[in-house]
Amino acid sequence: MTKTIPNYLRIHRGIDRQDSTNREQSQNLITSFWNSYSDATGWRIDSRASRKNNVLELxxxxTSETPQDHSDEFTPVVGRIAATRLATAASNLTEQVLRTRECLRQREAELASSAAMIGVEHDGKVSADQIEQSLADAMEACKCDAAALYMLDEDTxxxxxxxxxxxxIERLENPPRELRGSRGDLEAMVQDVVTIDNMTAGSIDTWNxxxxxxAGICVAIKVDDIPIGTLWLFRETTTEFGSxxxxxxxxxxxxxxLLLRQAPQAEIFDNPQPHQAIQEIAQWQYESLPVGSALAEGWRVDGMIESSESWATGWHHWDVLPDGTLMLAIAEATDPTATGAMHAAVARAALAAHSGYRHTPAQLIQRVSDTLWQTNTGExxxxxxxxxxxxxxGDGIVSSAGSISALISSRYGYRPLISSLSAPLNTSMDSNAANHEFHMLEGETLLAYSKGFATAGADQMTLGGHIxxxxxxxxxxxxxxxxxKLIDLPLTQERGALTLLRT
Known part of the structure; x- marks a missing residue:
C-alpha cells in the first residue's frame, strides 16, 4: 500500500530577517513622534474634543512609567500653554509632511506615466490611485502581501x-537601485515574467x-516590446507559483x-483639439476677412475678431457699391459653438448675394433675415x-438688429449711434431692425462692436474714451x-469690431 502525502502538507524553512517586524507593519513616524511628545511633556492630544479655530485640546x-498610586497627583513636566503651542506647531508640521507625501506619491505616478510615453509629448496627468488600485488587485489575485512598481530612468x-x-510610503523616497546585478528584473525583461518560489533557495539570495x-513575482512593463520598468509582487512565505x-x-x-499611456489620450478626449476639417474652416474664415485699408479717399476702414475658439461666429465686411456708396457690415451669431459659425456663414453669403443691386440698409437686413428664415428649420x-x-x-444710414452697438467719436468726445439692443435676425419673420441716420465730420471715427467687449468689462464709455x-x-x-489699451481684457466671449475713420 502506498500512502500519498497531500500537497498542502509541507515543511518550509523559515527565513530570519531583522526587519520582518518593520515589513509586517510599517513604522509610523508620526505616531511615534506623538508618543515621544507625551513622554517628554506629560501631555497628550484629546482626539475626542472638537477643534474650534484649529485649537488643540490637551x-x-x-504612561506606563507613571506611578499607579499617584496617577491622580501626576503633574506634567511642561505647562499646558507651552505644551499647546508645541503641539500646534507639531500638528501643522505633521499636516505639511502628509501633504508632501501625497504630492510625492502623485508625482511618482506622473513620472511613471511619462516613462511610458516614448517619443511622445506628455503632460504628466495620471492618477496615483488608479496605479495603486491595479497593484492592489494584482496583489490580491496572486495572494501576495505587497506590490511595487519600478520604472527605468532615461539611461536604463x-x-x-x-x-x-x-x-x-517612505519607499518612494529611497534612491533608485541599479539595474545591473538585479537578476530578477533582468530576467523578467527577457522572459516577460519570473516567478520566485523561494528567494533564498540554497541559502544564497541571487535574485537581488x-x-x-x-517569495515573489517579477513581471516586465513594456511599451511596444521595450521594457520601461518592472512590477514586483511579494509574499511573506515561500510558495509555489503556477501558470x-x-x-x-x-x-x-x-x-x-495601458494605464500609464492613458493620460495623454485622456486629455485628447477630455479637451479635444479641433478636427482638421474645423481647422481648415477656421483658416478660411480668417483668410476671407478683409484687411484694413483706405476704402476711399479720406476714409480708412479696419476690423478685428478675437475668439477663444479656433473658429469665429462673427465677421465684418466693407466694399464700395456700384454707385460709389461705402458699405459697412458687421455680424455675429448668437450660438457660440461651431454651429453658430455656420449660421454666420449663411448670413454672410446672403449679404454677398443681395448687395449687388440697389437697396437700402433696411431692405438688405430684411433680405438676410429672410434667407436665415428660409434655409433652416432651427433658430x-x-x-x-x-x-x-x-x-x-459724410451722410449715412445704418440699420441694426441684435446685440451690435455703435458710436461715433472725435477728439472732443463721443456720441452713441446704436445703444438700444433689439432682437436678432430670424427671431421672427420680420426683422424689426432699427434705422438711424448719421453724419461724420473730418477727424471722427465710427466704431461698431459686438457684446463681447461689454461682457469682458469694456463698456461704451471705455471704448469711446479710447477712441x-x-x-x-x-x-x-x-x-x-x-x-x-484692452490687451489685458479677459477673452471670456468672442469680440468683433469695425472702425471707419474720416481723415
Whole structure:
C-alpha cells in the first residue's frame, strides 16, 4: 500500500530577517513622534474634543512609567500653554509632511506615466490611485502581501520605485537601485515574467530582490516590446507559483502599460483639439476677412475678431457699391459653438448675394433675415449692423438688429449711434431692425462692436474714451490703439469690431 502525502502538507524553512517586524507593519513616524511628545511633556492630544479655530485640546498623559498610586497627583513636566503651542506647531508640521507625501506619491505616478510615453509629448496627468488600485488587485489575485512598481530612468541604468502597496510610503523616497546585478528584473525583461518560489533557495539570495520577502513575482512593463520598468509582487512565505499567477501578472503588466499611456489620450478626449476639417474652416474664415485699408479717399476702414475658439461666429465686411456708396457690415451669431459659425456663414453669403443691386440698409437686413428664415428649420439667430455712407458728404444710414452697438467719436468726445439692443435676425419673420441716420465730420471715427467687449468689462464709455484718445493723438489706426489699451481684457466671449475713420 502506498500512502500519498497531500500537497498542502509541507515543511518550509523559515527565513530570519531583522526587519520582518518593520515589513509586517510599517513604522509610523508620526505616531511615534506623538508618543515621544507625551513622554517628554506629560501631555497628550484629546482626539475626542472638537477643534474650534484649529485649537488643540490637551489632557495629562498617564504612561506606563507613571506611578499607579499617584496617577491622580501626576503633574506634567511642561505647562499646558507651552505644551499647546508645541503641539500646534507639531500638528501643522505633521499636516505639511502628509501633504508632501501625497504630492510625492502623485508625482511618482506622473513620472511613471511619462516613462511610458516614448517619443511622445506628455503632460504628466495620471492618477496615483488608479496605479495603486491595479497593484492592489494584482496583489490580491496572486495572494501576495505587497506590490511595487519600478520604472527605468532615461539611461536604463536605474530602477526607481514609483508606486507601492503594502509597503511603507517612505519607499518612494529611497534612491533608485541599479539595474545591473538585479537578476530578477533582468530576467523578467527577457522572459516577460519570473516567478520566485523561494528567494533564498540554497541559502544564497541571487535574485537581488528589492524587498526582503520570502517569495515573489517579477513581471516586465513594456511599451511596444521595450521594457520601461518592472512590477514586483511579494509574499511573506515561500510558495509555489503556477501558470495562473504568471498569467495574472502578465495581464496586470499590460493593464499598467495601458494605464500609464492613458493620460495623454485622456486629455485628447477630455479637451479635444479641433478636427482638421474645423481647422481648415477656421483658416478660411480668417483668410476671407478683409484687411484694413483706405476704402476711399479720406476714409480708412479696419476690423478685428478675437475668439477663444479656433473658429469665429462673427465677421465684418466693407466694399464700395456700384454707385460709389461705402458699405459697412458687421455680424455675429448668437450660438457660440461651431454651429453658430455656420449660421454666420449663411448670413454672410446672403449679404454677398443681395448687395449687388440697389437697396437700402433696411431692405438688405430684411433680405438676410429672410434667407436665415428660409434655409433652416432651427433658430439661426444672427445679430447684424449694416450701413451706407456717402464719401462726399459724410451722410449715412445704418440699420441694426441684435446685440451690435455703435458710436461715433472725435477728439472732443463721443456720441452713441446704436445703444438700444433689439432682437436678432430670424427671431421672427420680420426683422424689426432699427434705422438711424448719421453724419461724420473730418477727424471722427465710427466704431461698431459686438457684446463681447461689454461682457469682458469694456463698456461704451471705455471704448469711446479710447477712441477719443486716438483722435487726440491723430492716430490713423484707432482700432489698433483700442486693442493695445484692452490687451489685458479677459477673452471670456468672442469680440468683433469695425472702425471707419474720416481723415
Amino acid at each position: 489632557l495629562p498623559a498617564v 541604468r536605474y530602477l526607481k520605485a514609483r508606486s507601492v502597496v503594502g509597503l511603507p 530582490s528589492p524587498e526582503p520577502f520570502a 495562473t499567477e504568471s498569467a495574472i501578472a502578465r495581464l496586470v503588466a499590460t493593464n499598467l502599460s 439661426q439667430l444672427v445679430s447684424m449692423t449694416y450701413a451706407h455712407l456717402d464719401p462726399e458728404t 477719443r484718445t486716438a483722435m487726440q493723438l491723430e492716430d490713423r489706426s484707432p482700432l489698433a490703439m483700442l486693442r493695445r
